[in-house]
Amino acid sequence: MLPTAEDARVEAARTRRSESVLALIAAVATLAYAWSGYQSAEWVRERFHRSDSAAALSEDALKISAEADRLEERDTILFVEWIVALEATDDATAKVVFDLFRPPSPTSFAI
Numbered sequence: 001m002l003p004t005a006e007d008a009r010v011e012a013a014r015t016r017r018s019e020s021v022l023a024l025i026a027a028v029a030t031l032a033y034a035w036s037g038y039q040s041a042e043w044v045r046e047r048f049h050r051s052d053s054a055a056a057l058s059e060d061a062l063k064i065s066a067e068a069d070r071l072e073e074r075d076t077i078l079f080v081e082w083i084v085a086l087e088a089t090d091d092a093t094a095k096v097v098f099d100l101f102r103p104p105s106p107t108s109f110a111i
Contacts, residue, residue: 075101 078101085094 078097082094082097082101085091085097
């Protein structure tokens, strides 16, 4: 059986539809690729922002820790001096040292 003009038109229409579908799929794939690149850049930006915040908070924590260590050392020295003054029955020195031995105010840790 020989192909007819009708068969050629049907085949041409089918080919045009296939090409249109392929073009649409390519367009959607291109948009998806561009969108994923944009989202990736946003996530990288967010990661760097949070990394910077974490570094700043870590630095603050180190400062507070150093201050706590300094206060602990001071309090230990004062406590030992207070005990020595009590054992020596030096009430005046014991009172001065005891008055120095006070907890820090809550605002002293503010950065």
